[in-house]
């Protein structure tokens with residue numbers, strides 16, 4: 001065996017492992033798959049490959065994992081028992097989850113593939129697949145995401161600061177005790193600081209409601225949010241424009 005052969009084998013062996021030296025910490029994945037056999041196989045294989053893995057067998061479990069932790073990537077099967085994987089991805093995107101998503105599906109048609117990618121998936125793998133291919137695609141997604149810097153990791157408006165990775169907000173250095181939904185609402189207001197945000201914008205962008213039901217959900221959440229952000233002695237940041245909506249002082 002000559003040197004070239006050795007290098008080639010080394011390269012192939014490395015192709016199956018995440019290059020941990022590229023990262024400062026172990027990559028954390030959320031695997032959403034209901035078929036137990038595949039779920040166990042993937043969980044074991046991904047852990048052996050050096051990843052930290054959380055597993056969900058249905059959409060609602062996946063949603064609660066993804067709103068509690070930040071994952072470096074999600075692997076999502078489209079055929080879930082409680083909902084379609086595409087709907088899950090859409091909802092997670094609306095909740096502010098921006099991690100890359102690798103879609104797994106038994107659906108082979110080109111239309112499904114295109115739909116999956118258009119709805120917020122970043123790559124697509126049709127079952128049955130080879131483990132080596134899944135690992136290679138996953139590594140590409142993680143690399144692309146790291147290269148893109150995954151966007152800004154924080155927002156700041158005055159003395160209000162949002163940590164988008166830890167999903168935590170603070171004012172004047174003091175941590176605010178926000179629910180995940182309140183954080184999403186505040187994040188939206190911060191991204192539009194200084195501009196008027198209407199109730200229907202909030203209903204569609206934060207709550208994902210396309211129609212406008214007769215609901216006071218926005219007012220109730222703004223009221224609670226204001227109680228935490230604009231506490232006694234602080235300059236009020238969230239202003240109400242009667243009959244129009246809200247504006248976060250920019």
Ligand code: CA
Pocket residue numbers: 033034035077078079080
């Ligand atoms: Ca399935």
